[in-house]
Amino acid sequence: MNITKDIYATSLSLLTDLYQLTMAYGYWKQGMAEQEAVFHLYFRKNPFDGGYTMAAGLEYAVQYLQDLKFREEDLEYLASLKGSQGQPLFEQAFLEYLQDMRFSCDVDAIPEGTVVFPNEPLVRVCGPLLQAQLIETPLLTILNFQTLIATKAARIVDAAKGDRVIEFGMRRSQGIDGALAATRASFIGGVGATSNVLAGQLFGIPVSGTHAHSWVQAFDEEEDAFMAYGKAFPQDSVFLVDTYDTLEGVRKAITAAKKLEPQGFRLNGIRLDSGDLSYLSKEARKLLDDAGLTYTNIVASNDLDERFITTLKQEGAKINVWGIGTKMVTAYDQPALGGVYKLAALRNNDGKWEYKVKLSEQLAKTSNPGILQVRRFLNEQGYIADMIFNEAEALPEQRVIVDPLDNTRRKKISTDTKYSDLLVPIFRKGELEYELPTLTAIQSKAKEELNQLHESTRRHLNPYSYPAGLEESLHQYKSDMIFKLKQAK
Amino acid sequence: MNITKDIYATSLSLLTDLYQLTMAYGYWKQGMAEQEAVFHLYFRKNPFDGGYTMAAGLEYAVQYLQDLKFREEDLEYLASLKGSQGQPLFEQAFLEYLQDMRFSCDVDAIPEGTVVFPNEPLVRVCGPLLQAQLIETPLLTILNFQTLIATKAARIVDAAKGDRVIEFGMRRSQGIDGALAATRASFIGGVGATSNVLAGQLFGIPVSGTHAHSWVQAFDEEEDAFMAYGKAFPQDSVFLVDTYDTLEGVRKAITAAKKLEPQGFRLNGIRLDSGDLSYLSKEARKLLDDAGLTYTNIVASNDLDERFITTLKQEGAKINVWGIGTKMVTAYDQPALGGVYKLAALRNNDGKWEYKVKLSEQLAKTSNPGILQVRRFLNEQGYIADMIFNEAEALPEQRVIVDPLDNTRRKKISTDTKYSDLLVPIFRKGELEYELPTLTAIQSKAKEELNQLHESTRRHLNPYSYPAGLEESLHQYKSDMIFKLKQAK
Numbered sequence: 001m002n003i004t005k006d007i008y009a010t011s012l013s014l015l016t017d018l019y020q021l022t023m024a025y026g027y028w029k030q031g032m033a034e035q036e037a038v039f040h041l042y043f044r045k046n047p048f049d050g051g052y053t054m055a056a057g058l059e060y061a062v063q064y065l066q067d068l069k070f071r072e073e074d075l076e077y078l079a080s081l082k083g084s085q086g087q088p089l090f091e092q093a094f095l096e097y098l099q100d101m102r103f104s105c106d107v108d109a110i111p112e113g114t115v116v117f118p119n120e121p122l123v124r125v126c127g128p129l130l131q132a133q134l135i136e137t138p139l140l141t142i143l144n145f146q147t148l149i150a151t152k153a154a155r156i157v158d159a160a161k162g163d164r165v166i167e168f169g170m171r172r173s174q175g176i177d178g179a180l181a182a183t184r185a186s187f188i189g190g191v192g193a194t195s196n197v198l199a200g201q202l203f204g205i206p207v208s209g210t211h212a213h214s215w216v217q218a219f220d221e222e223e224d225a226f227m228a229y230g231k232a233f234p235q236d237s238v239f240l241v242d243t244y245d246t247l248e249g250v251r252k253a254i255t256a257a258k259k260l261e262p263q264g265f266r267l268n269g270i271r272l273d274s275g276d277l278s279y280l281s282k283e284a285r286k287l288l289d290d291a292g293l294t295y296t297n298i299v300a301s302n303d304l305d306e307r308f309i310t311t312l313k314q315e316g317a318k319i320n321v322w323g324i325g326t327k328m329v330t331a332y333d334q335p336a337l338g339g340v341y342k343l344a345a346l347r348n349n350d351g352k353w354e355y356k357v358k359l360s361e362q363l364a365k366t367s368n369p370g371i372l373q374v375r376r377f378l379n380e381q382g383y384i385a386d387m388i389f390n391e392a393e394a395l396p397e398q399r400v401i402v403d404p405l406d407n408t409r410r411k412k413i414s415t416d417t418k419y420s421d422l423l424v425p426i427f428r429k430g431e432l433e434y435e436l437p438t439l440t441a442i443q444s445k446a447k448e449e450l451n452q453l454h455e456s457t458r459r460h461l462n463p464y465s466y467p468a469g470l471e472e473s474l475h476q477y478k479s480d481m482i483f484k485l486k487q488a489k
Numbered sequence: 490m491n492i493t494k495d496i497y498a499t500s501l502s503l504l505t506d507l508y509q510l511t512m513a514y515g516y517w518k519q520g521m522a523e524q525e526a527v528f529h530l531y532f533r534k535n536p537f538d539g540g541y542t543m544a545a546g547l548e549y550a551v552q553y554l555q556d557l558k559f560r561e562e563d564l565e566y567l568a569s570l571k572g573s574q575g576q577p578l579f580e581q582a583f584l585e586y587l588q589d590m591r592f593s594c595d596v597d598a599i600p601e602g603t604v605v606f607p608n609e610p611l612v613r614v615c616g617p618l619l620q621a622q623l624i625e626t627p628l629l630t631i632l633n634f635q636t637l638i639a640t641k642a643a644r645i646v647d648a649a650k651g652d653r654v655i656e657f658g659m660r661r662s663q664g665i666d667g668a669l670a671a672t673r674a675s676f677i678g679g680v681g682a683t684s685n686v687l688a689g690q691l692f693g694i695p696v697s698g699t700h701a702h703s704w705v706q707a708f709d710e711e712e713d714a715f716m717a718y719g720k721a722f723p724q725d726s727v728f729l730v731d732t733y734d735t736l737e738g739v740r741k742a743i744t745a746a747k748k749l750e751p752q753g754f755r756l757n758g759i760r761l762d763s764g765d766l767s768y769l770s771k772e773a774r775k776l777l778d779d780a781g782l783t784y785t786n787i788v789a790s791n792d793l794d795e796r797f798i799t800t801l802k803q804e805g806a807k808i809n810v811w812g813i814g815t816k817m818v819t820a821y822d823q824p825a826l827g828g829v830y831k832l833a834a835l836r837n838n839d840g841k842w843e844y845k846v847k848l849s850e851q852l853a854k855t856s857n858p859g860i861l862q863v864r865r866f867l868n869e870q871g872y873i874a875d876m877i878f879n880e881a882e883a884l885p886e887q888r889v890i891v892d893p894l895d896n897t898r899r900k901k902i903s904t905d906t907k908y909s910d911l912l913v914p915i916f917r918k919g920e921l922e923y924e925l926p927t928l929t930a931i932q933s934k935a936k937e938e939l940n941q942l943h944e945s946t947r948r949h950l951n952p953y954s955y956p957a958g959l960e961e962s963l964h965q966y967k968s969d970m971i972f973k974l975k976q977a978k
Contacts, residue, residue: 008665009498010691015668017659017684018698026700026721032707039703077690083725084757133703137684140660141668170506171629172825174663175670176497179504179630182664195506201566202499209507211515214528214622214832217845218521232515236572244848244974268573275850326825335824336661336815343703356706359733361764485733 002063006202007180011071012064014078016137021078021090024130028094033130036347038371040121041139043339044364047151047331051463052453054154054446055122056185057146058112058426059436064138066432068103075099104430105131108423110374111437112150113188113446115453116422117386117468119404120374122147122339124423127430129346136341145178146185148337152305152328153189154450155460159306161313164321166208168195168301169329182329188442190450191324203439210236210271216243226256230265238269238299241284246275250284254291269297269321277302278317285318297321305332306460342367345392353392357481364405368470369478374422377413382452385411386422389471400472407475411467491552495691496669500560501553503567505626510567510579513619517583522619527834527842527860529610530628533853536640536823540952541604541942543643543935544611545674546635547915548601548925553627555921559587593919594620597912599863600926602639602677602935604942605911606875606957608893609863611636611828613912616919618835625830634667635674637826641794641817642678643939644949648795650802653810655697657684657790658818671818677931679939680813692928699725699760705732715745719754727758727788730773735764739773743780758786758810766791767806774807786810794821795949831856834881842881846970853894857959858967863911866902871941874900875911878960889961896964900956 027033046053070078075098081089105127110116122143125132157165167186173179183199193208194200200207211229219225222244230237239256241249250270257267270288272280277300288296300312301323309322326332344367345353355369370390377384377399387401399417403409426434437445456464470478516522535542559567564587570578594616599605611632614621646654656675662668672688682697683689689696700718708714711733719726728745730738739759746756759777761769766789777785789801790812798811815821833856834842844858859879866873866888876890888906892898915923926934945953959967 005498007499008496009494010496010687012665012687014687014690015659015665016686017657018686018689018696019684019700020698021686022698022722023700023704026704026718027707029721030717035707037707074690077686081689081696083722085724087724089722089725129707133701136701137660138665141662141665144661145663145667168506170504171626172633172827173630174634174819174824175666176501176504176627176630177664177666178634178670180664181667195508197505197507197510197566198499198501198503200507200570201503201563207507207570209509209511211508211512212622212625213847215512215515217832217847218516218524218526218618218835228519229515232518233511233572233578235574235576236578242849274854326827330663330819330824332824335663335819335821338661338815343706346707358702358706360731365763 005063005067007177011067011069011074012138013068013070013074015141016134020134020137024134025090025094027130027133028097033097034128036127037129037132037343038345039125039132039136039341040344040368040372041123041143041339041341042119042121043337044118045338046118047148047334047337048155050151050155051457051459051466052115053117053147054150054189055110055114055116055147056112056150056188057143058109060142060146060181061123061139062426062432062434062436064142065103065107065135065427068135070098070101101131102430103131104128105427106425106429107427109426110422111424111445113442113449114422115449117466119368120386120388120468121372121423124372126371140339140341144337144339146181147339148331149182149185149329150189150446152331153186153191154446155306156309156324156328157190158450158458159309159313159460160322165191166193166195166321166323167191167325167328168209168323169325170196172326173329179329184439186328187439188446190443190447205439210238211240213240213243216240222249223252223256226253227259230256230260234260234263234265236268238271238297239267240271240273242272242274246272246280247283247287250287254287254293257293258291267293267296269299271299271301271323273301277319278312278315281318282316299323301325303327310460344369345371355477355481357478357485359482359485366482368474369481370474375419376422377417377419378452379418382454384417385413386468387413387471388469388474390474393473395471396473398472401467401469402472402475403467403469404475411469494552494556500556500558500563501627502557502559502563504630505623509623509626512622514579514583516619516622517586522586523617525616525836526618526621526832528614528621528625528830529833529857529861530612530632530828530830531608531610532826532828533607534827535607536637536820536826537644539640539644540946540948540955542606542636543639543678544599544603544605544636545601545639545677546632547598549631549635549670550612550628551915551921551923551925553631554592554596554624554916557592557624559590564588590620591919592620593617594916595914595918596916598915599911600913600934602931602938603911604938606955608857609875609877609957610861610912613861615860629828629830633826633828635670636828637820638671638674638818639678639935641820642675642680643935644795645798645813645817646679647939647947648798648802648949649811654680655682655684655810655812656680656817657698657812658814659685661815662818668818673928675817676928677935679932679936694928699727700729702729702732705729711738712741712745715742716748719745719749723749723752723754725757727760727786728756729760729762731761731763735761735769736772736776739776743776743782746782747780756782756785758788760788760790760812762790766808767801767804770807771805788812790814792816799949833858834860844966844970846967846974848971848974855971857963858970859963864908865911866906866908867941868907871943873906874902875955875957876902876960877958877963879963882962884960885962887961890956890958891961891964892956892958893964900958
């Protein structure tokens with residue numbers, strides 16, 4: 001499928017901030033529109049105070065870029081915009097320039113399902129300044145959100161320690177695509193199924209779900225409700241038992257299951273959706289086991305996240321399927337990833353690259369100059385360290401990685417260490433060169449990637465800070481630039 | 490425009506939880522599919538520990554319902570779903586039933602831009618059980634999110650005390666519709682403009698924006714960057730001054746403005762995006778005023794919300810335009826509204842209504858039975874109290890409102906008090922009867938509504954709890970039902 005074409009009837013070319021278009025106009029007027037520029041998309045801090053981040057969303061971004069083209073109605077809308085004095089905001093000739101514009105950038109990116117760390121470019125765009133600038137907002141919208149949710153899902157799946165995790169957050173998600181994209185990203189993070197039928201249809205994600213409280217309320221007796229549902233789904237019934245009184249509900253579920261057994265019925269599960277999930281699951285397990293229903297799953301839901309799952313596991317709760325909604329699909333404890341998109345190089349009239357930084361009073365917010373690549377070093381035990389370096393400059397003999405926030409924290413890598421470079425070509429001169437992997441392949445990759453991280457980096461509380469920093473000569477170059485800029489001002 | 494048709498290429502009929510479809514199948518098998526049912530959509534607690542909530546999203550919901558129809562490919566997908574034993578999940582005859590199904594419910598709702606309170610039905614659906622159940626998830630997805638964001642925006646606009654507020658959160662929003670729907674809802678809450686160009690095109694919301702740090706970085710000198718931008722937008726330039734050093738940036742903005750003045754340039758504003766916004770705005774104001782640029786606006790951004798704005802105002806910050814992103818479009822401090830959709834009545838075979846409740850160990854989570862309407866009492870000073878009552882039963886002479894969480898908190902309303910009933914007819918037998926207001930009209934209504942609330946209810950910290958409760962006989966009926974159900978178990 002093509003996400004943007006299959007989901008959206010409207011062109012997404014205007015899915016950007018107005019300032020991208022006013023800057024585009026400014027560059028065009030200055031004759032700078034085609035000047036070659038390099039931008040990096042990256043984040044500055046792992047979300048949820050975690051030790052890693054899971055890249056996601058690239059497929060959406062690729063398909064947005066493939067379809068990037070101003071249509072007649074887009075240009076008509078732009079022509080209708082007025083400045084404060086009632087004058088047209090844009091000249092007609094500029095709109096004609098946009099009309100003829102075809103996406104022609106080189107794009108390199110880290111594939112979905114890869115673990116990534118602060119400051120690493122998830123996407124590097126190299127091409128005409130106007131185009132490379134224009135796509136900032138949609139790239140951020142798409143990648144910030146899906147990366148955030150895939151990371152949250154990975155943490156939740158990790159906490160569930162092999163139990164099945166099902167996503168059913170649609171009703172609390174942030175809009176229609178907040179649901180669709182969250183379901184997709186949750187699946188990348190390791191979730192096994194979703195309640196979202198449209199995501200099932202569009203993305204091929206397995207769908208799952210049984211009944212709500214209203215089903216039970218619609219019958220005079222709870223047991224009748226279970227009997228009726230069991231008859232409709234003899235192999236796939238999960239009875240929701242807390243409409244009136246949870247343990248009473250479990251007893252009625254067992255009675256119904258026993259009555260239906262002679263007709264080949266097998267109670268797949270019961271679901272607890274309120275109350276003390278630890279206590280209730282233990283009591284429910286006893287009741288089910290005593291009735292011989294040892295195979296019946298206990299599904300729990302009710303505002304669960306990785307912390308609550310961990311606590312329940314520590315208490316020995318007898319839950320083996322986890323239904324996760326709000327806390328995952330909105331990344332409730334941190335509902336936005338602060339990804340940014342910064343200019344890092346501009347080719348001057350002599351054909352030479354000029355590297356760029358943006359200063360800030362906070363060191364963490366100063367951007368990194370160059371045309372950056374990420375080299376990941378690894379051994380048999382897994383990943384060792386990541387080195388962000390400028391691909392356009394020769395690398396020194398010694399591989400030394402410097403923590404951008406603490407230049408006394410350095411890691412030397414011996415020259416024979418195995419590595420792979422994370423950014424791979426996606427577009428060349430606007431042509432797609434990358435073969436998009438299937439969603440299942442991305443999910444598998446994500447799982448393998450997490451296995452390459454030391455458990456201390458995967459820890460949810462105070463994780464070990466995986467060494468991901470700047471190659472020493474890049475770090476030195478950046479420091480020199482900052483000093484020079486600060487003196488000049 | 491038609492939101493679902495104009496934005497979405499795909500049918501949204503499968504935008505629902507699988508359990509809505511499995512229940513639908515169950516009801517169909519039981520011969521209960523057409524039994525008349527009443528559901529209410531409501532929330533239990535004002536978001537952000539606030540004193541009120543702003544209803545939004547109805548137009549999206551209406552257009553989703555108008556287009557509700559299973560297409561060939563939807564049914565093919567449903568036919569492809571398998572149970573755990575590999576058997577088809579649904580019988581073919583059921584899919585044929587869905588194919589022929591046309592939305593035929595009565596829907597009543599509270600119009601967008603109305604202030605609402607916990608337990609009040611924002612939407613009441615009355616119609617065939619199967620249909621009324623099926624639409625639960627999309628209604629919640631749409632209304633939960635937009636109501637959440639409109640409320641957040643109203644709080645932020647309130648804190649800005651008449652200053653212009655601009656939304657530019659797209660890059661941090663939760664997906665593509667997370668951006669579009671958030672922009673729409675923010676506008677309802679009182680925001681004046683957005684950076685989101687697609688929202689401008691689709692919804693007619695004014696768009697706004699100037700330039701990013703990268704614009705400044707793209708030039709060798711900051712002043713050159715301002716000069717170039719000023720030439721492109723002589724009346725509409727807002728210079729971003731913190732790329733290198735904020736106050737130095739202000740001085741350069743002034744120099745550029747002075748050089749451009751003879752050509753008719755007028756510096757509309759400067760923008761502060763980092764650092765101590767209170768201190769920097771005061772210093773910037775002095776510099777601008779000393780240069781005679783008393784008309785130049787000071788725009789501030791950087792993770793602002795109602796609390797931060799209030800603090801800055803208290804400190805006398807010289808900011809008069811507020812750019813709001815992440816914290817508003819994700820409702821960062823509470824990224825989900827816990828709206829629910831509960832069965833409240835079912836017509837039995839004798840044609841009589843049976844009222845329904847869902848119990849819970851938490852009183853706040855027990856649902857309300859009946860066919861509910863909300864009556865708002867008012868006088869010249871504004872709104873006095875809201876009474877939730879069962880429209881299908883005769884009202885007693887005395888109007889007494891009981892707080893559902895504290896039945897000792899009661900309010901008696903004298904019989905001659907003016908009132909209006911909030912739920913209005915939207916669909917009758919599936920036909921749209923409601924004329925959708927324009928977005929601008931909704932925004933105006935929202936503003937008027939907030940003016941009807943006492944300032945103590947609008948207060949952000951520990952607001953007065955506006956009296957919105959159950960009509961006494963409804964409260965009594967519900968209590969009796971709960972006792973009976975608890976005894977029966």
